[in-house]
Amino acid sequence: SAVISQKPSRDICQRGTSLTIQCQVDSQVTMMFWYRQQPGQSLTLIATANQGSEATYESGFVIDKFPISRPNLTFSTLTVSNMSPEDSSIYLCSVDRTAEQETQYFGPGTRLLVL
């Protein structure tokens, strides 16, 4: 498995501001994923972040709104920009390990409330 931490664990933000969420993994991983889980909903993939390349965004998500950094093999950040109440969600980072293809491990999530 992998040990994944996220910061912050939760935050309350004002509309129009931005929040950067950090994801740290205890070992080097190739792929890191960012998901959004809106209240009472399932998970929706926002983007895939590979080290050394631009993140790949899913339909409905754009870089201007959700810029992602992946400076090394153990760390990534997701920024939620120009927030509105509709961005209130749990944001989850996950990784898959080369030795366990197709299996993803998740961080504890960041609970964001936008007022």
Place this chain on the structure above:
Amino acid sequence: GNSVTQMEGPVTLSEEAFLTINCTYTATGYPSLFWYVQYPGEGLQLLLKATKADDKGSNKGFEATYRKETTSFHLEKGSVQVSDSAVYFCALPRSYNTDKLIFGTGTRLQVFP
């Protein structure tokens, strides 16, 4: 691409009751199948997985068998506990040769003493 359908909740049970949460899928080939669990206020944890047909994944008293004939991966537990109260997600890769997963809608399980 692949798809997954999961029974809607909530599922409400008394302690020590038998649990089944249904999950069916459509897929190209025989991808790995997963159950994830989300306890209140927490992120997702991998509960169990099966990587090929007829495999049985098991963990913490939960079991699920990869059945290609019925394209199902139902989650079962013989005797649930209050501590099993959580949301359970069935998942599989969203297409052939990708690590990106798709998740079912989630089934909330509530166990009462």
